[in-house]
Amino acid sequence: MAEQHPDHQIEKDRLDYTKSFINEFLEAAEQKQRASKENIHEAFVNLDHLDSSLSYINILVNARFFETSASDLAHLKKVVKKPYFGRIDFQNEESGQEESYYIGKVSLFTKDTHESVIIDWRSPIASLYYDGRLGESSYEAEAGTIDGSLNLKRQYVIEDGVLEEIRDIDVTTRDELLQVSLSGSADHRLNEIVSTIQAEQNEVVRADLSKPIVVQGVAGSGKTTIALHRLSMFIYTYSEQVDPKNIMILAPNDLFIDYISEALPELGVDDIRQTTFTEYVRQAIGRKVKVQDSDEKLLTLLEDGQEDNDFIAWASGYKGSLDFKEEVDAYIRDFEHSFRVVEDLKIEGFTVFKGKKVERLFFEEYAYLPYYERVKKVKSVLKTDFKKKKKEMEKRVEDKFEASFDRLYYSMTNTEERRPKVVKLHEERDRKLDSIKQTTGKVVDEYMKDIAVWKVVDHYKDFMEKLGERDDASLQQMSLTSLKKLKSNNFELEDLAPLLYLKKRMYGMKDENRFQKVVIDEAQDYSPFQLYALKEATGTDLFTILGDLSQGIHSYRGLHDWDTVMEHIFPKAIYRTLKKSYRTTVEIMETANNLLTERMPHLDTAEPVVRHGQNPDFIKVDKTRKETALAETVERAWKRGALSVSIITKTMKDATSLFKKWESENVQLLTKDEKLEHGKVAILPSYLAKGLEFDAVILVNGKETYQNTELDIKLLYVAMTRALHQLYFVGETTQEFLYPEGL
Numbered sequence: 001m002a003e004q005h006p007d008h009q010i011e012k013d014r015l016d017y018t019k020s021f022i023n024e025f026l027e028a029a030e031q032k033q034r035a036s037k038e039n040i041h042e043a044f045v046n047l048d049h050l051d052s053s054l055s056y057i058n059i060l061v062n063a064r065f066f067e068t069s070a071s072d073l074a075h076l077k078k079v080v081k082k083p084y085f086g087r088i089d090f091q092n093e094e095s096g097q098e099e100s101y102y103i104g105k106v107s108l109f110t111k112d113t114h115e116s117v118i119i120d121w122r123s124p125i126a127s128l129y130y131d132g133r134l135g136e137s138s139y140e141a142e143a144g145t146i147d148g149s150l151n152l153k154r155q156y157v158i159e160d161g162v163l164e165e166i167r168d169i170d171v172t173t174r175d176e177l178l179q180v181s182l183s184g185s186a187d188h189r190l191n192e193i194v195s196t197i198q199a200e201q202n203e204v205v206r207a208d209l210s211k212p213i214v215v216q217g218v219a220g221s222g223k224t225t226i227a228l229h230r231l232s233m234f235i236y237t238y239s240e241q242v243d244p245k246n247i248m249i250l251a252p253n254d255l256f257i258d259y260i261s262e263a264l265p266e267l268g269v270d271d272i273r274q275t276t277f278t279e280y281v282r283q284a285i286g287r288k289v290k291v292q293d294s295d296e297k298l299l300t301l302l303e304d305g306q307e308d309n310d311f312i313a314w315a316s317g318y319k320g321s322l323d324f325k326e327e328v329d330a331y332i333r334d335f336e337h338s339f340r341v342v343e344d345l346k347i348e349g350f351t352v353f354k355g356k357k358v359e360r361l362f363f364e365e366y367a368y369l370p371y372y373e374r375v376k377k378v379k380s381v382l383k384t385d386f387k388k389k390k391k392e393m394e395k396r397v398e399d400k401f402e403a404s405f406d407r408l409y410y411s412m413t414n415t416e417e418r419r420p421k422v423v424k425l426h427e428e429r430d431r432k433l434d435s436i437k438q439t440t441g442k443v444v445d446e447y448m449k450d451i452a453v454w455k456v457v458d459h460y461k462d463f464m465e466k467l468g469e470r471d472d473a474s475l476q477q478m479s480l481t482s483l484k485k486l487k488s489n490n491f492e493l494e495d496l497a498p499l500l501y502l503k504k505r506m507y508g509m510k511d512e513n514r515f516q517k518v519v520i521d522e523a524q525d526y527s528p529f530q531l532y533a534l535k536e537a538t539g540t541d542l543f544t545i546l547g548d549l550s551q552g553i554h555s556y557r558g559l560h561d562w563d564t565v566m567e568h569i570f571p572k573a574i575y576r577t578l579k580k581s582y583r584t585t586v587e588i589m590e591t592a593n594n595l596l597t598e599r600m601p602h603l604d605t606a607e608p609v610v611r612h613g614q615n616p617d618f619i620k621v622d623k624t625r626k627e628t629a630l631a632e633t634v635e636r637a638w639k640r641g642a643l644s645v646s647i648i649t650k651t652m653k654d655a656t657s658l659f660k661k662w663e664s665e666n667v668q669l670l671t672k673d674e675k676l677e678h679g680k681v682a683i684l685p686s687y688l689a690k691g692l693e694f695d696a697v698i699l700v701n702g703k704e705t706y707q708n709t710e711l712d713i714k715l716l717y718v719a720m721t722r723a724l725h726q727l728y729f730v731g732e733t734t735q736e737f738l739y740p741e742g743l
């Protein structure tokens with residue numbers, strides 16, 4: 001097909017030119033590298049008998065060059081096989097000149113003329129490739145808006161350095177490259193999508209990088225992928241000011257971290273901290289607290305059908321609310337006001353400092369510091385003050401003695417009578433001076449000894465106890481159940497936000513737990529207080545928050561809308577929505593959308609990108625044949641070209657029992673700490689599936705079937721939207737998947 005494009009020869013020549021440019025560049029760099037290797041070798045040889053410090057410097061210089069060029073070279077070597085994926089021709093309105101730009105994953109310029117050979121997809125002008133329509137266009141550069149005309153937008157398929165296809169995009173053509181990319185298979189890792197980022201996604205990737213952003217995106221709209229690309233953009237734009245080590249990604253579990261981590265080096269965003277909220281809080285408070293798995297709690301809600309489910313859901317929601325944060329604020333205020341140093345500090349009759357002054361230091365001067373930092377600061381100020389005053393006090397004792405002595409001298413002329421009095425005065429003076437000299441800074445510690453120094457966990461228990469004293473039955477019950485757990489050192493996820501917040505407000509955060517930027521994926525499951533505490537603890541509001549309320553399976557404690565986040569937590573945030581779903585076929589998405597429209601019409605449904613596939617299959621079996629039917633369905637999925645297949649049950653109990661029955665090496669039971677194994681059928685419960693995707697998904701129930709509750713509808717929706725190409729329901733009736741007969 002490429003042969004037919006009128007510009008084929010020109011483009012082939014251009015590709016050859018680019019490849020030889022890169023190869024020459026690589027050769028020159030490799031030569032330099034060899035030279036530096038030789039230098040190192042020489043320096044090592046000379047180390048014994050020459051001036052060793054010079055040789056050492058030699059080694060250092062060369063080793064450093066060797067290191068940087070090695071990583072650059074590795075990057076370029078990768079690029080040479082596919083130097084670019086797109087081209088734009090842009091005519092600058094001001095100069096009237098038209099230039100062609102080839103867009104790839106690096107920037108390369110000719111050394112002498114500084115002409116661009118390839119431009120990085122993250123450079124400002126490359127934005128035209130993603131959102132520019134042919135004709136009048138503009139892009140934002142450092143110097144301001146650049147207007148002009150986009151005259152050509154072209155895509156290339158280059159495989160192994162060979163130009164295979166050229167596609168020109170005009171207003172009417174569909175993005176075929178996207179279609180090709182989406183029809184590919186998922187091999188258990190997140191892809192980098194720089195060549196096919198869509199306009200609505202590009203807006204999220206490039207939206208003002210100096211502001212927080214909240215993204216509500218439907219299932220499969222590319223939230224996770226886009227978050228990583230925005231991060232790549234951020235690091236590229238602020239490479240001078242930002243150290244990737246000061247960026248943190250928060251993901252729901254290790255399984256998910258493993259899933260995204262493979263995409264990070266491709267985007268040049270390795271080295272960033274990837275962790276879970278629980279792990280971050282553990283590090284921040286410096287204690288490996290035992291935290292009950294929140295999915296287990298979900299299970300309690302799902303499986304046990306306990307009577308107090310309503311109470312559990314209420315307590316979880318309340319602990320995650322900003323009202324609860326206010327309660328913690330009030331507790332901190334009360335605790336601070338228990339700081340009373342009413343007495344003045346007196347030594348030998350001198351007032352070293354007044355209680356009032358200490359209070360002023362604490363409540364006014366250093367009020368900006370966390371409580372315990374403030375106590376430390378006030379102590380150190382008092383100690384320094386005391387050292388200064390010591391000399392003054394000594395002088396005042398001497399002066400006082402001189403004055404008394406003078407008085408005695410003039411009032412008592414008889415020396416015999418006067419002598420014992422003088423001796424007494426001397427003794428008194430010496431005693432006082434000794435006492436002052438011997439008094440050290442410890443007197444300040446002693447003076448402030450009544451100020452309690454507690455551990456953060458003890459503060460939380462104290463806070464809970466105080467809540468339990470209120471005249472409110474729900475609070476009393478919450479306090480009672482929480483304290484019972486806390487006393488045996490068991491925490492729930494909902495306890496972590498208040499703990500983190502208390503840690504920040506009372507003790508302050510260590511540098512290693514503060515960040516310049518934070519990315520939160522699957523944010524619909526975070527509570528407002530969790531987000532608030534994170535903002536306070538990390539010391540930045542530069543958050544990228546992505547989520548989908550329709551998938552809010554933890555909504556009993558999570559978010560119900562984004563308004564609270566925008567109004568009360570990140571008021572400067574930009575808000576964007578992603579409405580298109582790229583993951584699934586039209587057929588699968590429509591089936592999932594039907595579920596939402598029928599059962600939860602207030603939630604957003606996704607608009608699938610036009611890509612057709614087979615209709616979801618409902619396979620009716622009786623109980624005894626379930627396992628056989630599943631095995632047959634798996635076979636069918638492999639045969640239809642799936643590279644990854646999963647069986648999703650409603651609960652973990654069901655997943656485990658199915659796994660035990662299956663007993664095959666080709667099957668893996670997924671838990672949240674596991675890594676997905678290539679080529680194996682993954683069996684997992686619905687709530688662990690969020691964020692992941694598989695070519696083929698088979699839904700099956702064990703003992704439990706999905707009920708018509710908000711939670712179950714969302715769980716089912718999450719499970720269904722994991723499928724890229726094939727979706728199967730295996731069950732006795734369609735109703736168990738909340739579907740009417742005749743799916």
Ligand SMILES: Nc1ncnc2c1ncn2[C@@H]1O[C@H](COP(=O)(O)OP(=O)(O)OP(=O)(O)O)[C@@H](O)[C@H]1O
Binds near residue numbers: 190548583692693721
């Ligand atoms: N512009 C794009 N070009 C190619 N593939 C894309 C594009 N956008 C998204 N995808 C693909 O769509 C799938 C879904 O992306 P991703 O997992 O990032 O979505 P998500 O919004 O986080 O999904 P969910 O909320 O359902 O977990 C991935 O396979 C991703 O590679």
